[in-house]
Amino acid sequence: MYSDAPFSAASSPSEALPASDFSFKKLVIVGVGLMGGSLARALRRAPAEARGTIVGVGRTLDSIARALQLGVIDQAVAWSDPMALSQALSGADLIVLAVPVAQTGGVLERIAPYLEAQALITDVGSTKLDVLAAAATALGDKINQFVPGHPIAGRELSGVEAALDTLYAQRNVVLCPQPENTESACERIAAMWRSVGAKIHIMTPAQHDQVLAAVSHLPHLLAFALIEQLLTMGNLKLKLALAGSGFQDFTRLAASNSEMWRDICLANRSALLAELDGYLAVVNNLRRALEESDGLAIQALFERARTIRTHWSLSKNETS
DSSP: OOOOTTOOOTTSOOOOOOGGGOOOSEEEEEOOSHHHHHHHHHHTTSOGGGOOEEEEEESSHHHHHHHHHTTSOSEEEETTOHHHHHHHHTTOSEEEEOSOGGGHHHHHHHHGGGOOTTOEEEEOOSOSHHHHHHHHHHHGGGGGGEEOEEEEOOOSOOSGGGOOTTTTTTOEEEEOOOTTSOHHHHHHHHHHHHHTTOEEEEOOHHHHHHHHIIIIIHHHHHHHHHHHHHHHHSOHHHHHHHOOHHHHHHHGGGGSOHHHHHHHHHHTHHHHHHHHHHHHHHHHHHHHHHHTTOHHHHHHHHHHHHHHHHHHHHHHHHHO
């Protein structure tokens, strides 16, 4: 049974450990795009004695070839090739799933027959309840080898070309340990993330999905929605020509991968719908205040928002 002794509070990040405190013999990354590629690049900075082989797995050899060409990984394997996949997973001590959340179950089903007892699996998925359900179905009695995770980092760009070795530096990584996980398994996954500069938080899957719906999934949804609203209202070309930095900042998220964010929104739809309903209620209050020319109500809301945003920004600067 996993004990949360190394992680004293869900709201408190752990201190970063030196990269030399973590080492691996063979790391397999399934999906070497922005997230998987950035992890590989960061781990390749470790001293030679701490770093083993990094194997990248993709849908086809063509899809993974670019990562090999860029030197992000040491070996490239297509998951459609059972023999090559078996060899890739042989002797692996760590496996990281960096694929869209909707693909998690299928990928785990593919690798489960070749999963050796010493291998630990984690993921980078933005939702956790659905990922855990898929993992339980796919892994069966090997579920104890899976430690769910989510690095809260990213860019609006995608693909291995966008990967950065500093993507996870001073970023939060949420781990959602299961009752089946051992303390040592959870600590090993945490040590991997610490070694690339991340700060660890422990949450339950339900808490994770609720919080991320508010601060990540809803903002993405709104950014996509604003672009759609501009498109349907007409004069798009003129509006974009006159758009300034505020529009750029607000809509940056709309440049994100549409397939990935479709899957995230659907996977976390219950929590996201609750947050969306709350947002719509606030928007309706603002609309009513505009109709009634209620400047005091509008200013009061703006002032509350400004205060919270300013305090949050200052606190982030102090801890970065």
